Amino acid sequence: MIKITQTCWIFLFLIIMISRSGMAQLNHQTGTFQGIYSTPLMSETDRNYLQLNHWHLSLQSIYTKNKSGIFKTAQLKHQKWQQKLMSVEVPTSAQKTTGANPVIGTNFKGNELKTWTPTDNSIAVSNGGKIVSCINYGVEYYDTAGNNFLLNHTWDAFVNYTALSEGKFDPRVIYDPKQDRFIIVLLHGFSSAKTKILVAFSKTNDPMDGWYLYQMSGNPMQDTSWSDFPTIGINDDDLFINCNRFGDAPNYNWKKTFIYQIALNEGYNGQTLQYGIWNNISTPDGMDGITLYPASHGLGQSMSEKMYFVQLMPDSGSKVYAYRIDGKLSSPNKSMQAFEYAIPHYEVCANAFQKDPTTGNIDSLSTGSAWTQNAFYTEGILHYSHTADFSQGWCGLNYGRIYLDSGKAVSTMHGESGTDLSYPAIASFGYSNLEQAAVMAYVRSDSSRTPECGVISIDHQMNWSNKQLIKAGDTSVNILYPPSYPIMPERWGDYTGICRKYNSTVPEAWMAAAYGTNTLPRLASFGTWIAQVKTNDPQLPLNTKEWPSSNSSKIYPNPVQDLYYLEFQNKIAGPAQIRLYDLQGKLIKVLLDDQLPVSANRLSFNKGVLAAGIYQIQIQLFRQESETISLMIQ
Template sequence: MKEKIICIFIVLFFIGAISNVHGADIVTNDQISLGNIAHSPPTFEPIINTERDETLSPLHKSDFGFLGIEFTGWTPPDPIIAAGPNHVVVMTNGAIGFFQKNGTKDFQDEIEDSFGFWGDQGATGFVFDPEVIYDPHTDRFMAMACERSSDSKSYFLLAVSDDSDPNGDWHKYRIDVTTEGGGGDIDSPNIAVDSEAVYLSADFFTGGQKYLVYILEKEPLLSGSIGITKSMLITGSQSFGIPVTYGSAPAMYMIEHFESSSNTVVRLHAITDPLSTPDRETYDLTVPAYSPPEDPPQKGTTTRPETFDSRFWSCVWRDGSLWATHHQGTSRVMARWYEIKTNNWPTSGTPELYQSGDIDPGEEIRTFFTSIAPDGYGNAAMCFARSSPDEYISIARCMRLADDPLGTMGPVVMVKESDGPYNSGRWGDYSGVSCDPSDNLTFWMMHEYTPGDGTWNTWISSCYGEFPNNPPETPTIDGPINGNAETAYNYTFNSIDPDEDDVYYYILWGDGYVENWVGPHPSGIDFEISHTYTKQGTFTIKAKSRDSNGYESGWASLNVTMPRNKIFRFNFGIIDFLNERFPYLFSIFRYILEFQ
């Protein structure tokens, strides 16, 4: 029997040699259909390129600006701005103006007297300290100022646009608050909104420091009438910051400063149930030490403008945070900013200081009369005056991006330089920053500068943050984990981008071959590709994704094994060939097998 087996192996070896010549093979299938498009073969690139393609960097645009309201004869100007979808509304002492965003002025009018913006409501000649906001809840502009009349009465002047275009009609009101405030000495007003009410506030002085908060039901104001009104008079303090709120806040917040030589607390106020029985709670929040502000020096004159105190000139509540700013510093005045997480207080939780910082350009530069606004993506911008013994008082700004280190702002940028010194003892008294509702990314700002002739002008400018970009999620990899070498297999990759950007895939097959940023492919849609391993063994497929802005995911991996066992398929066509060439071969087989 042993001899039979040896003889058969000799014959089979002879047949195998002939078969290799005539087509018996190891069957492979190196073809795959991807739609009807043939897959391009991978390139061999063992070195991984991890450098970011700067052509895919996030959006960043430069500033744009134009002349705003020019000198009205009032000093200081008290410039303020509100951005709507297609216009900005600006105000100063002595004027209100509507501008298109390309700088075209559509309208300007005085705010005082019988010939001015509130003339039909009976406004007199002493109208001052204007404020303007854009209400994100109703898409209306709201403008206000305070008035001290000749008969010793105090008024709030309020106007509400009929839609998001300021060039239409306005519903205007003149509200006597002499009784509510306790005197005819109204000063330093402010305006705030939430989803249901408009809040008008102001300082009063008769009988000591007082702060009035006058609350109006919003809905009737939109159509020309006054509905529910409530008021709160806080005694012993003044000049709170009160914000425009975006979204649904647990309360209307206010922020109060203190005036000791050194302070480490700000006081937060929360007004609840505003249109029924208004209630107010307070919370003392520890912050970095601050002190009353220095009156800043300027180039070319010994005149220093009055900075008053460390009141919060500007604040906004958005996405759970109260952003606020004031100027402080007895030895060198600097703008300071805060982001305070309100943490659903007073319903639950307590406020916390999330981050803060000073605007300190260095050396002897001062920053003051500051304003702040966040956008819809976590960026924030500030506008302020800056000066030093070697600088005229000019307009500057800075920004922080959502992913900047906590407590930091970007570089200070000069927006508009003055052309000379300013010899009035008043500058500001405030400024404005407003986030553009059309993209929730653009900041519009307005402040004062001097053309060098002893007067003031205002400058309107815009700057842009960056679209915050979320990287795509780590891709999934699906496909066979066992197979045969020299056989093509399909693998599917899928990565979801939170921003719905297109994605590209970088694939390491584990055998030295690389798919180098294949794409673009829609977010969340399967991408199928084939690969053939030419050798046996275990390999690790690794893949990551990158979005169209250049941000990358983490790595995914899948281990695959290509064992040594191969499928051997015999080409039976060789039988006919052998029978033709060797007609006695099969007789030999029978003889060997029958041999005893």
């Protein structure tokens, strides 16, 4: 039953009785904060240095740590591989899709993987059209105006610091639209004695004007661990870096996770960097935190004094976890909370097939774990992506949403038997906070094709588009061949890159992903393909003209007087959401988020809490078109 109170918000639901399900079962305080600490500027580069001819040295360190050994991932992947071997077939058509296909715009060849493996693509694009594209070999700069390639560097040349001579890997790049700057995070060293986390802030909105560089310990616990698998995010004030810790060789045992919280202002000005550390992180049900992906605002809008993170388990699970850090670094009172939400059960998929067009042989590619690949935030909603078993070991693309106000999570999967889709990265694809659309970059391979990359979109109603091929593979990948590197399967990637261009009128994203090609002098390696992707969906209207719908909802009287009603018909039993927004797309209140039977419904609330003006009520009913109605308060 709904309890009627005399507080500001009063909801009256007539004709229906509402039952709640799928709520967040638990939440608890977690994390221990240490700090505030400081680290000085390590070095800086300028335009003159960046434009010099460099040696482009790059140390290749292929370490044999088995990432699949975390939790029960290795055992599950082996079982899935056996299932897949028994079900090898020509790829069948994917499940039915109804979403509009994204539009592919400017696209071109990007970074080449001349040493190292895999690529680990990361990309950021500025409002001014500058592109920074990173892989394990180095960084390249482009623009979106047609001049494409501008400059490139190996990581040794970029860092330019002789004391840091170990391998540099797992780059991440992000663009801050409020400060109009880029940030790069890069790891160094594979042991507790050598591990460093390098952080670079662009001096201006042009990455070719140089960078301020800092080094931070990759072993903040000062034990026998080193950092791997970084994820990064920003809010208005701070940079957040999450890393997993692993023990030294030969076991590389997993040793929990931690988060650096770093003040942005000093980094942008080349001053001594201020930071703190969050550790002892756990889920509400007592699991250790692992690969917490920070969820920056998907539309580049303000996020003040809070940051969300999304976690999935690497092997399997039936929950998705969210974390929230409250308070900026300089705040005297900071806290971290963990939440859990029920979702359909997921399991890690088997490694992927790839075809060698020269010999006809079938080789394998590592598909990694089932943990979170990417996340972003829109008002009241966390969006996330990961890879999991679609059917009989084949890898599918997973997309989910966590509705923070109602304590619910939903997810959907796209895949097809006979092909492997992996390493999905997502960006916001809606026109405003009213629209929860997303676009996803991915890589693909199977026994009839070489590694390729593509893009797919998910609309507001969580309908998938058709897959769009971005770049077909030219060759298979054969880097870790015996006897030099007797490691199987081939590395395929820890992640794929995608980012939104925040100031585009029509939602636009840029992706960077790996495909099989020759990168001379190396043959059968990975290249990067960079592509502009735009939405093909219409914008939800923000006026009194209703979107075509079978709901036939109405508000009367409108403009609202003392007594009024919102009436709507629910024709299919299932989840229903009603949200109130202002004309700028800011979420004001979740009016309803629940399961409804087939029913006629009437809703009212206290208009006294709203200032005079025009508002938008968005109605989303199960398997029915979304509807947006204007509400005028006098």
